[in-house]
Every structure is written in structure tokens, then in C-alpha cells.
Amino acid sequence: QVQLVESGGGLVQAGDSLRLSCAASGRTFSSYAMGWSRQAPGKEREFVAAISRSGSSTYYADSVKGRFTISRDNAKNTVYLQMNSLKPEDTAVYYCASARVPFRGATTLADFGSWGQGTQVSVSS
DSSP: EEEEEEOOOEEEEEEEEOOEEEEEEESGGGGEEEEEEEEESSSEEEEEEOOOSSSEEEEEETTTTTEEEEETTTTTTEEEEOOSSSSGGGGEEEEEEEEETTTTTOOOOGGGEEEEEOOOEEEOO
């Protein structure tokens, strides 16, 4: 069973940057695609970004494309989400996720089966 622990959230102003980290343990990190999702108050959880096992392929929601960058360090069992030019509408709890199946891609919420506890990101205008 994989354990995912997010960190790096906080309160920032519009236009600022934050980097979220997610440390994974419990299984072979490099065998699984990883991703991030978010959930704002009163809204459904939405896909934010995903990254392939090697890190060579990345996928983004249109709402964050060009502002957010997902990356991973397989030696450190960690996935990151660099968030630039933050907007108030980015305010949400951000969750790290691991793919359901090893050695396969994951590009939608349904492809992910394990989630962290979440970290709050709040962006003031």
C-alpha cells in the first residue's frame, strides 16, 4: 500500500508562486505514473496534472497549462507541482495521486487509485 504525503501549501497573493511536494513510500515509485488533483469548496475534485513513470511525458488541465509544471525525482520518490502566476481560482486542497496500475499511463482522475491527505493552497486577490 502506497503512502503519499503532500507538503508546500500555504497562503499567497495572486501572481505568486508555490511548489508542492509529495513524498511516496510503500511501493516502487518509478513503476507508477503520478499526478495532482484539487478540490475547491463546494466543487468536485478536478484533475490538475499527471506525469509518466520516467517523467518524459506530462499532461495538464487547460486551466493550469502554461502556469503549472509537474516533475518527479525517482531517486527521491517525490513528485512536485510548481505553480506560478497563481490566481484566486487556484484556491483548493491539492492532492497527490498514484496510478492504479503500474507500468501504464494515467491522465484522468479515474486512472489514479491512491491519494494523499491533501495540502491547502489559498490565493488572495
